[in-house]
Amino acid sequence: MGIDIGGATIATSGSGIALNSALVFNASGHGAFLSPQGYMGSKTGATLYYSAVTGWEINTALWQSNLNTTNGVFTCPVAGYYAMGYNAIHRGGSNSPAGLNTYGYAGFAKNGALSYFIHWNLNHVTNAWGTGGTSALFQCAAGDTLALFVNRSPSPAGPDVISQNYGVYPDTLNVVWCKRVG
């Protein structure tokens, strides 16, 4: 037997219980929200390392909702707190290659305004990469957007980043995710 409160239900689910069919507990009290409200994926198949000044495309989504896969912009479906993160390998640095500056920055943007910068500045070594990434929490209203950008103005990226094709490795070896957490 369950409870119906104006159409919202609290009902049994196997040996557990389900709240409005969305928050489901098993018999041990392990409860999960089944609505995704986020995404996880990566950019695959590209060769231009810096190519995220207009948004980090996520053309391979393992799961997603509310994500524009052509520019990596996620639109928050409801107000709440959202966690966002990325992992990747980076290339570029001061005097790398000699005489040029290819250091870089990545940043998350809420409604297009960059914040939560992270920076790399690596020695030039053949085939050497800087492993890293960052994570952040955002308070958002419904309709707010979140996205990852790389070397987008006004970040003070090295002046030779684009001409030398440096930045974040774009094919598979990157993971980007976002999820409502509260």
Added chain:
Amino acid sequence: MGFDINGITLSSAAGTTLAMNSGATNWMAVNANGILSRPQTPYMWGTTSGQAAIYNAGGGNLLVIANENIGSCWNNSTGVWTCPVAGYYMVAMGNIATGALQTNSYGYIGVFKNGVLYGHNHWNFGGNWHYLSLSSIVAAAAGDTIVWQLFSYVNAGIHGAGGHGSFSIALMA
């Protein structure tokens, strides 16, 4: 007075907190300030303590030793997390990596769901230890398994002796 739904009770014994309990075990509570808690949420965190200084498990599952293991979903002996319910699981690790000669070291760290690569990161550098991290959110069904493995490495691994990194998994809200 509370509601009993097949042995699971919704009650407000203190008059200010709405609690959902199974017997004496609290599954969920919302207090007077609207703060939600779910103390049975599956979770683990641990380290690779006691392993070799350069540890790769031979390409098998990284045998992380859990310091906390709420729900007993993590198996120390096999390095396998078994998802108890369908949901989205936060999977995160950070450590340092190197090669046997601490030069020209490279390799990959991956999160695998049911044996299939789900997300990965890479290290490739010259000299000494290098920071390595990987975070991801795995969409899983009940019974799915999650493991960490290193692959395509050459005489390389993460620091396995403990105190140099951590691993964690939790069912997300």
